[in-house]
Amino acid sequence: MPDFRLQVFHSVATHLSFTKAAAELFITQPAVTRNIQELEKEFDIRLFERKGNKIVLAPAGRILLNYTQQIIGVYKQIDFDFGVLKKKFSGSLQLGASTTIGQYVLPPVLAKFYQRFPQIKLSLINDNTEKIEAALLDQRIQLGMVEGRTKNKELKYIPFIKDELVPLVHTSQALAKLNQLELPELKKIPIVFRERGSGSLEVIEHELGMHKIQLSDLNVAMYLGSTESIKSFLANTNCLGFISIAAVSKEIANGEFKILDIPGLDIPRTFYFVHLHGKSDGLADTFIHFALRNYNQK
Numbered sequence: 001m002p003d004f005r006l007q008v009f010h011s012v013a014t015h016l017s018f019t020k021a022a023a024e025l026f027i028t029q030p031a032v033t034r035n036i037q038e039l040e041k042e043f044d045i046r047l048f049e050r051k052g053n054k055i056v057l058a059p060a061g062r063i064l065l066n067y068t069q070q071i072i073g074v075y076k077q078i079d080f081d082f083g084v085l086k087k088k089f090s091g092s093l094q095l096g097a098s099t100t101i102g103q104y105v106l107p108p109v110l111a112k113f114y115q116r117f118p119q120i121k122l123s124l125i126n127d128n129t130e131k132i133e134a135a136l137l138d139q140r141i142q143l144g145m146v147e148g149r150t151k152n153k154e155l156k157y158i159p160f161i162k163d164e165l166v167p168l169v170h171t172s173q174a175l176a177k178l179n180q181l182e183l184p185e186l187k188k189i190p191i192v193f194r195e196r197g198s199g200s201l202e203v204i205e206h207e208l209g210m211h212k213i214q215l216s217d218l219n220v221a222m223y224l225g226s227t228e229s230i231k232s233f234l235a236n237t238n239c240l241g242f243i244s245i246a247a248v249s250k251e252i253a254n255g256e257f258k259i260l261d262i263p264g265l266d267i268p269r270t271f272y273f274v275h276l277h278g279k280s281d282g283l284a285d286t287f288i289h290f291a292l293r294n295y296n297q298k
C-alpha cells in the first residue's frame with residue numbers, strides 16, 4: 001500500500017491497540033502515534049477516541065476503516081492479477097476455519113498448497129463457525145471454511161466436502177457393550193456435546209429436532225470447546241459423544257472408539273467455503289479451486 005499511514009491506521013483499527021500495531025508492523029509505538037496524528041491532521045478529524053485505558057474507533061475512524069479495507073482488497077487483487085500475467089502467484093491470504101475443519105481436514109491441503117504456491121503467505125485462525133463468520137463480516141479474514149446449517153445472507157457458501165457426525169463411545173467404557181441404541185433411550189444416557197456457537201451442535205440440534213427431541217430432553221453431562229476435549233472426556237467417562245467421522249476415523253480403525261447405531265438417526269452435514277458476497281478475492285478463488293481438486297488426492 002503506497003500510503004503507509006493507512007496501513008498503520010488499519011492495524012490500529014483492527015487491534016484497537018497502538019502496541020499491537022507496532023509489533024505487527026515492526027515499528028515503534030511513537031511511530032504508530034505519529035502516523036495516526038498525521039492522518040488526523042490531514043483529514044482534520046479524530047479517528048480514535050479514548051475510553052479509560054482503551055481506544056475505540058470514532059465515527060470518522062469507522063468510515064476510514066471501511067475504505068482502507070477496500071483499498072487493501074484492491075491491492076491484493078492487483079498482486080494476484082499481475083501474478084497471473086507473470087505466471088507467478090504471490091501475496092497473502094488470511095483463512096479462518098471452524099475447529100473440526102482446521103484440525104482434521106485442512107492440514108494436508110495447506111501443505112500441498114504451500115508446495116504449489118510457496119510465494120503466497122497463508123495464515124489460519126481456528127474457532128467455531130459463529131466466530132469465523134463474524135471474522136469474515138469484519139473483514140479480518142478473506143475466506144472461511146465452516147460447518148453447520150446457519151446461512152448468513154451477507155455471505156456466500158460454496159460446498160466443499162461431505163461429513164457425518166456419529167454417536168461414539170470409548171471402548172474402555174461400559175456403554176461400549178451396546179451395539180445399538182433406540183432413540184428414546186438416548187434421553188437416559190449422559191452425553192457430551194460441542195459448545196454453543198459450534199456448527200456441530202447446530203446440526204445435531206436440527207436433526208434431533210426432526211425427531212421431536214430437544215437438548216433440554218437429554219442428560220447433557222457437559223459442553224466442551226473442541227473435538228479433542230470430547231475424545232479425552234469419553235476415554236475417561238462413561239458417556240456418549242457426537243463427533244465428526246473425519247476426526248475419529250483412525251481411532252475407530254484402531255479400536256479405541258466404537259460407533260453406536262441409533263436406527264433412524266443420521267447426522268450428515270456439509271463443510272463449506274464461505275466469503276463475502278460479491279467478487280471474491282483472487283487468492284481465495286485460487287485456494288478454493290486448489291482444495292476442491294486436491295482434497296483426498298495422494
